[in-house]
Amino acid sequence: MSSLTRSPFAALALAACAMLGPVPSAARAADGPDPHAHCHDAMGALKRATRSTARYTLPPITLVRDDGKSVSLPAELDDGRPVVLNFVFTTCATICPVMSRTFAxxxxxxxxxxxxxxxxxxxxDPEQDTPARLSEYARSFGAGPGWRFYTGTAEASVAAQRAFDVYRGDKMDHTPVAFLRAAPGRPWVRIDGFASPDELTSAVRELIAAR
Structure with a gap:
């Protein structure tokens, strides 16, 4: 396992935790308390991002894309392009906005x-994250046609999380993780922690060059 450089985006997460600064409107909860009020993972976000490799078996599940189309997860990820993947939810007020800004x-x-x-x-959080809500969230981060958001049943979401070894039982306990893969059949690069946009860009270009 190799260590990446310390990301300034971890500091953003801690600042968001302390100040609960503004996030895109789609990323705010409509009602009730802020889902990240306790911010229990903020200090952990300051740790260095670490890179490892793994092979994951994609479950034969159906997800619903932000355009409302039902799709097979394996088919979506095995379309021949390099993949960069993460797990988020739209009412998250700290970790997810940082990860989404990084993707943007x-x-x-x-x-x-x-x-x-x-x-x-x-x-x-598929119960809250409908395709329409995900579409709004995508627009708020300027997502282009190559960046898609997915929801589905709770069972499908859990299966996807388990497949990538990120399921922690409660959305409040999620941590920042990104996954990269050059092509179907190749191992995944797993980055635990906040990688900067430059670090992700370098990693993606390495994957493209290795194809």
């Missing part, structure tokens, strides 16, 4: 290569 900046840094990469964000 990754798109920008990829430039003309952005259409060659499939960015995937899977909701861990």
């Amino acid at each position: 900046q990754l798109q920008e840094r990829l430039g003309s290569e952005r259409d060659r990469v499939h960015l995937v964000s899977i909701s861990i």
Whole structure:
């Protein structure tokens, strides 16, 4: 396992935890207390991001894309493009907005290569995250056509989380993790912690060059 450089985006998460600064409107809860009021993972977010490799078996589950279309998870991820994947939920007020901003900046840094990469964000709160809500959330972060958001049944969401070894039983206990894969059949690169847009861009370009 190799260590990546310390990301300034971890500090953003801690600041958001302390101040609960503004996030895109779609990322705010409509009612009730802020789901990250306790911010129990904020200090952990300051740890260095670490990179490892693993092989994951994709479960044969159906998810619903932000355009309302039901799709097979394996088919979506095995379309031949390099994949960058994370797990988020739209009412998250700290970790998820930081990860989503990082994906948005990754798109920008990829430039003309952005259409060659499939960015995937899977909701861990499918009861709240309808396709319409995910579509609004995607727009708030400037998601291009190569960055899609997915929801589905609670069972499907849990199965996806378990497949990537990120299921922790409660959405409040989630941690920042990103997954990258060059092509179907290749191992996944797993980045635990906050990787910066530059670090993700470098990792993606390595995958593209290795294809």
